[in-house]
Amino acid sequence: MKDDSFELAGRRYVSRLIVGTGKYRDFAETRAAIEESGAEIVTVAVRRVNITDRNKENLLDYVDPRRYQILPNTAGCYTAEDAVRTCRLAREAGVGELVKLEVIGDQRTLFPDVPATLEAARILVKEGFKVLPYITDDPVACLKLAEIGCAAVMPLAAPIGSGMGIRNPYNLRIILEQATVPVIVDAGVGAASDAAFAMELGCHGLLVNSAIACAHDPIAMARAIRMGVEAGRTAYLAGRIERKLYATASSPLDGLIR
Amino acid sequence: MSNDFQIELNGEAYRVDGDARLASLIERLKLKRGRIAIEINRAIVARAAWDEVTLKAGDMVEIVNFVGGG
Numbered sequence: 001m002k003d004d005s006f007e008l009a010g011r012r013y014v015s016r017l018i019v020g021t022g023k024y025r026d027f028a029e030t031r032a033a034i035e036e037s038g039a040e041i042v043t044v045a046v047r048r049v050n051i052t053d054r055n056k057e058n059l060l061d062y063v064d065p066r067r068y069q070i071l072p073n074t075a076g077c078y079t080a081e082d083a084v085r086t087c088r089l090a091r092e093a094g095v096g097e098l099v100k101l102e103v104i105g106d107q108r109t110l111f112p113d114v115p116a117t118l119e120a121a122r123i124l125v126k127e128g129f130k131v132l133p134y135i136t137d138d139p140v141a142c143l144k145l146a147e148i149g150c151a152a153v154m155p156l157a158a159p160i161g162s163g164m165g166i167r168n169p170y171n172l173r174i175i176l177e178q179a180t181v182p183v184i185v186d187a188g189v190g191a192a193s194d195a196a197f198a199m200e201l202g203c204h205g206l207l208v209n210s211a212i213a214c215a216h217d218p219i220a221m222a223r224a225i226r227m228g229v230e231a232g233r234t235a236y237l238a239g240r241i242e243r244k245l246y247a248t249a250s251s252p253l254d255g256l257i258r
Numbered sequence: 259m260s261n262d263f264q265i266e267l268n269g270e271a272y273r274v275d276g277d278a279r280l281a282s283l284i285e286r287l288k289l290k291r292g293r294i295a296i297e298i299n300r301a302i303v304a305r306a307a308w309d310e311v312t313l314k315a316g317d318m319v320e321i322v323n324f325v326g327g328g
Contacts, residue, residue: 022328024326030326043327045324045325045326046295046322046324046325047324047325048268048320048321048322049268049289049294049321051272051287051321058290058324059324059326072324073327075328085300088302089320091295092296092302092305093294093323094293094295187328209328
């Protein structure tokens with residue numbers, strides 16, 4: 001197969017899988033799962049340093065920023081202001097301009113606040129950030145984010161951490177048809193089949209955290225999801241057959257014994 | 259100016275006793291400079307300015323780093 005590298009915000013990547021670092025048992029497991037996933041981009045959260053336990057280990061001692069593109073998120077932010085503030089701090093911490101923008105609108109579903117996400121994206125793009133926004137699977141919101149100048153759009157497939165899979169493939173298809181920037185499915189994947197399905201639809205990439213970190217064996221699930229992404233991408237490029245209601249025989253009718 | 263005063267560090271009262279330089283606070287907390295970002299009174303303090311900044315009573319200081327997240 002010819003080169004199928006993935007371009008995002010001006011950099012080329014071999015892997016189309018982005019992985020999170022939340023919910024692992026410890027940093028050693030985090031590192032091993034990332035390694036097994038083959039991901040080159042890794043999301044992290046921005047939080048206050050632990051003042052009381054000064055000898056606590058640091059995530060970046062295990063996930064080397066020289067090897068991985070670190071993608072700070074704004075998880076937990078409910079206003080555009082907080083999200084922008086978090087991105088500025090992340091950039092100051094020295095991992096570059098790439099940010100995963102999330103402005104949450106509701107605690108129970110963790111669905112994004114779309115107007116606040118658009119507002120934060122405008123400010124961040126103006127300030128030179130390369131913005132990857134988490135957004136509902138709404139084709140209009142995705143169009144607007146691309147117009148603002150986001151480096152990609154990241155529609156959710158199902159609620160964060162739900163493992164419900166690709167709940168609305170038709171919206172994703174519409175988003176993909178009109179896409180001028182990469183479409184990365186963010187949130188909702190439960191297992192390798194969901195990853196493959198998203199990629200078969202033509203999604204350019206996939207962001208997974210809980211499905212790997214909370215699996216019984218995270219390392220094995222990291223491998224499974226990596227293979228799911230690769231299988232789905234390959235199938236997409238191969239071009240699937242049309243769905244037909246009735247059967248079409250695979251064996252010739254000529255030469256049947258009578 | 260007395261060098262014994264309180265600031266708010268990451269939302270908690272914190273006593274600065276003696277050396278009021280921001281650089282000393284970073285040292286006292288044993289923080290790796292390459293892994294953190296600092297705000298004072300909601301304004302980011304650029305890394306290059308860390309050695310020049312002096313804290314004063316009532317300053318609201320936020321020091322953040324990266325943790326696991328999705």
